[in-house]
Amino acid sequence: MKTQVIYHSLSGCTEKLARGIFEGLKCEEKSLHNLADGTPEIDGDVILLGYWVDQAGPCKPIRELAETLENRHVGLFCTMAFWCESSHAATALHNGAACVQEKNTVIGGIVVNGHMSDKMIEMFRGMGAGPHSASPAAEARWALMKDHPSECEIALATERMNERIQLLKTLQEKGIAFPSITI
Numbered sequence: 617m618k619t620q621v622i623y624h625s626l627s628g629c630t631e632k633l634a635r636g637i638f639e640g641l642k643c644e645e646k647s648l649h650n651l652a653d654g655t656p657e658i659d660g661d662v663i664l665l666g667y668w669v670d671q672a673g674p675c676k677p678i679r680e681l682a683e684t685l686e687n688r689h690v691g692l693f694c695t696m697a698f699w700c701e702s703s704h705a706a707t708a709l710h711n712g713a714a715c716v717q718e719k720n721t722v723i724g725g726i727v728v729n730g731h732m733s734d735k736m737i738e739m740f741r742g743m744g745a746g747p748h749s750a751s752p753a754a755e756a757r758w759a760l761m762k763d764h765p766s767e768c769e770i771a772l773a774t775e776r777m778n779e780r781i782q783l784l785k786t787l788q789e790k791g792i793a794f795p796s797i798t799i
């Protein structure tokens with residue numbers, strides 16, 4: 617069973633997570649693809665898609681790829697700058713799953729925190745008053761997240777993907793289909 621980890625990253629958070637997951641994957645056959653280097657041939661039984669959250673959904677390159685996938689087992693992982701346990705985070709994962717779940721089987725997903733890039737922070741600091749403008753609370757959150765995703769977050773994401781792939785193998789050996797997870 618081959619697993620392909622495919623990701624897109626602007627400022628490195630999703631790349632760090634994707635590399636960590638890839639290194640920890642207990643699969644006989646696996647490959648890692650950065651979409652910035654081009655779209656890979658899709659030949660994996662399991663496709664792990666990694667995106668940075670853009671307006672509560674997958675970044676465009678991953679969204680466009682996700683919408684072409686058919687008959688695959690798909691795991692989703694993403695990084696975002698807002699709180700990863702918020703309803704906004706749940707929506708960001710849901711919107712990723714929505715791109716694939718009609719034609720594929722979703723085997724799992726996870727949202728972890730990334731940091732806000734310096735470029736985005738500068739942009740927010742330059743904005744007038746509004747929901748996204750810089751504030752003391754936002755500045756404190758950006759500072760708190762500056763080293764995310766953390767090693768713990770990467771380990772948890774890796775564990776989740778390994779567990780789901782193992783479950784898929786176990787079910788396949790018994791001739792049972794993986795019940796797609798509605799996210």
Ligand SMILES: Cc1cc2nc3c(=O)[nH]c(=O)nc-3n(C[C@H](O)[C@H](O)[C@H](O)COP(=O)(O)O)c2cc1C
Nearest residue numbers: 625626627628629630668669671672696697698730
């Ligand atoms: C155009 C743009 C839109 C973004 N939209 C969101 C968003 O809706 N919610 C959020 O929490 N973070 C948002 N972010 C922050 C990124 O998702 C976050 O910093 C992510 O960890 C960056 O990952 P990367 O380093 O792999 O590019 C946005 C960033 C950019 C550049």
